[in-house]
Amino acid sequence: MTTPLLTMQHITKSFYGVKVLDDVSIDLRSGETLALLGENGAGKSTLIKILNGDYRRDDGTILIDGQPVAINEPRDAENLGIRMIYQELHYAPELSVAENLLLGDLPRRSGALKWLVDWQQMNERARQALQLLNVDISPSTKMRELSVVEREIIEIVKALSRQARIIVMDEPTAALTPPEVQRLFGIIRGLQERGVGIIYISHRLDEVFEIANRITVLRDGKHVGTHPRSEVTHQALVQMMVGRSLENRSEARTKTAAVVQDAVALDVRGLTKAGAFANIDLQVRAGEIVGLFGLLGAGHTILTQAIFGAVKADSGAISVHGQAAHITSPQGGKHAGIGFVPLDRKVNGLVLDMSVRKNITLSNWHVLAKFGVFQRAQEMNHSRGWVDQLGIRMAGGIETHTRYLSGGNQQKVVLARWLEANVKVLLLNEPTWGVDVGARSDIYDQLEALAAQGLAILMVSSDIEEVLSVSHRILTIYKGRLTGEFSQAEATQEKLLHAAAGGIV
Numbered sequence: 001m002t003t004p005l006l007t008m009q010h011i012t013k014s015f016y017g018v019k020v021l022d023d024v025s026i027d028l029r030s031g032e033t034l035a036l037l038g039e040n041g042a043g044k045s046t047l048i049k050i051l052n053g054d055y056r057r058d059d060g061t062i063l064i065d066g067q068p069v070a071i072n073e074p075r076d077a078e079n080l081g082i083r084m085i086y087q088e089l090h091y092a093p094e095l096s097v098a099e100n101l102l103l104g105d106l107p108r109r110s111g112a113l114k115w116l117v118d119w120q121q122m123n124e125r126a127r128q129a130l131q132l133l134n135v136d137i138s139p140s141t142k143m144r145e146l147s148v149v150e151r152e153i154i155e156i157v158k159a160l161s162r163q164a165r166i167i168v169m170d171e172p173t174a175a176l177t178p179p180e181v182q183r184l185f186g187i188i189r190g191l192q193e194r195g196v197g198i199i200y201i202s203h204r205l206d207e208v209f210e211i212a213n214r215i216t217v218l219r220d221g222k223h224v225g226t227h228p229r230s231e232v233t234h235q236a237l238v239q240m241m242v243g244r245s246l247e248n249r250s251e252a253r254t255k256t257a258a259v260v261q262d263a264v265a266l267d268v269r270g271l272t273k274a275g276a277f278a279n280i281d282l283q284v285r286a287g288e289i290v291g292l293f294g295l296l297g298a299g300h301t302i303l304t305q306a307i308f309g310a311v312k313a314d315s316g317a318i319s320v321h322g323q324a325a326h327i328t329s330p331q332g333g334k335h336a337g338i339g340f341v342p343l344d345r346k347v348n349g350l351v352l353d354m355s356v357r358k359n360i361t362l363s364n365w366h367v368l369a370k371f372g373v374f375q376r377a378q379e380m381n382h383s384r385g386w387v388d389q390l391g392i393r394m395a396g397g398i399e400t401h402t403r404y405l406s407g408g409n410q411q412k413v414v415l416a417r418w419l420e421a422n423v424k425v426l427l428l429n430e431p432t433w434g435v436d437v438g439a440r441s442d443i444y445d446q447l448e449a450l451a452a453q454g455l456a457i458l459m460v461s462s463d464i465e466e467v468l469s470v471s472h473r474i475l476t477i478y479k480g481r482l483t484g485e486f487s488q489a490e491a492t493q494e495k496l497l498h499a500a501a502g503g504i505v
């Protein structure tokens with residue numbers, strides 16, 4: 001057997017006395033994709049942060065080509081050819097693709113002008129780098145003009161052009177629709193052919209089955225098993241992740257019948273914002289879950305922002321339960337009874353330096369503070385209730401600041417707040433972004449239960465399976481215009497993708 005490219009042996013790590021990684025060992029071969037699976041908080045991100053030198057391990061060894069290496073800070077990892085493609089990419093929007101690719105290593109002109117960047121050479125070198133993986137993006141394009149998947153691809157090209165041997169992707173497809181996922185997979189296959197080893201973290205099992213050669217499962221910080229893809233089933237993996245079979249959860253989720261009422265809860269007429277969307281007419285009834293599906297950049301995200309008041313529309317009218325709402329700021333949205341889970345929760349979804357308890361009851365404080373007495377006990381009960389319902393897990397209990405929660409658990413807190421908030425209309429962007437399979441079905445159950453009580457939900461999601469399984473009705477959007485409307489019975493993946501790509505329905 002050949003020596004693995006990377007071996008991590010007996011890795012152990014604790015935070016505040018709680019062991020989040022306990023004697024974990026993995027290995028990675030050249031040219032393979034190793035998927036890392038596990039429930040929210042299982043320790044996946046912590047393991048790769050140790051590999052990248054972001055966190056110090058308490059114990060364990062890391063070997064590259066069979067040789068022990070010292071990784072104490074990110075620079076060490078970089079020198080060893082290890083690269084992370086992060087969930088949230090940091091990039092300078094005004095830089096061109098070429099500048100971004102060669103950042104820190106820009107070619108200079110020769111002779112008297114040697115302090116000037118040699119633009120011609122820069123573009124040529126960038127073109128060569130892009131060609132390594134057959135990427136069809138012009139080197140002079142500005143970073144801000146790229147879609148999310150294109151930015152990820154540029155990061156990967158950058159890593160490869162700097163001799164990366166190990167590339168780690170932590171949920172790279174969380175906001176990608178099926179065609180974009182395929183584009184990324186094409187790039188990953190190119191990396192495999194070049195002998196790069198890839199560690200791939202995802203909660204989307206179908207993707208893992210498509211791209212991974214081997215699959216490692218972590219549970220509560222322990223290594224449960226590693227198997228070649230061909231030797232495990234979807235069901236077996238879920239069982240390994242949760243430690244029991246999920247019979248009455250995700251697999252066999254029984255959908256409650258819709259209790260859609262006649263009353264229109266959200267009524268949007270002629271909503272227009274130049275350059276983003278035009279003439280949007282849509283209604284969501286009380287009790288109804290409407291899915292809004294579009295490819296990246298179709299305008300759905302900004303549309304929900306405009307309905308809430310986070311961005312200003314140019315014209316159009318919004319009413320909630322027949323009452324005209326004058327929404328020009330998020331205050332206006334809240335006042336009208338609209339709740340909003342934004343796409344970028346790090347910016348306006350979560351207060352990182354506030355406890356889980358307070359984050360959950362944040363938008364409901366006026367109810368809890370009724371009669372002037374703040375009902376702390378009640379606040380505690382409400383928060384605890386959601387922590388149980390959605391399986392929110394953290395090393396330090398309900399008073400832990402949300403900063404220290406794993407990605408998926410942070411997401412559950414944001415959602416819990418709005419489920420708690422007592423609004424009439426709820427706008428959701430990617431409600432299960434980064435959430436594990438078990439908790440995902442709990443969230444769907446909660447959405448259905450709240451809808452059954454009369455809540456109107458408008459949900460934007462790039463996960464087409466989610467859109468199909470949760471929505472009572474689905475709208476598609478393409479270049480800022482609604483292009484299709486489907487009942488739950490008539491909607492299929494093909495029809496949605498066709499309409500979302502601008503096809504005539």
Ligand SMILES: Nc1ncnc2c1ncn2[C@@H]1O[C@H](COP(=O)(O)OP(=O)(O)OP(=O)(O)O)[C@@H](O)[C@H]1O
Nearest residue numbers: 015020040041042043044045046395404406407408
């Ligand atoms: N800096 C930190 N301080 C305290 N606890 C932390 C810190 N980073 C992670 N943890 C805890 O370690 C555990 C593992 O978290 P990690 O982020 O590795 O999970 P994960 O498997 O990546 O989950 P997810 O799928 O939700 O992203 C969690 O209980 C988390 O709260």
Ligand SMILES: [Mg+2]
Nearest residue numbers: 044045406407
């Ligand atoms: Mg994580």
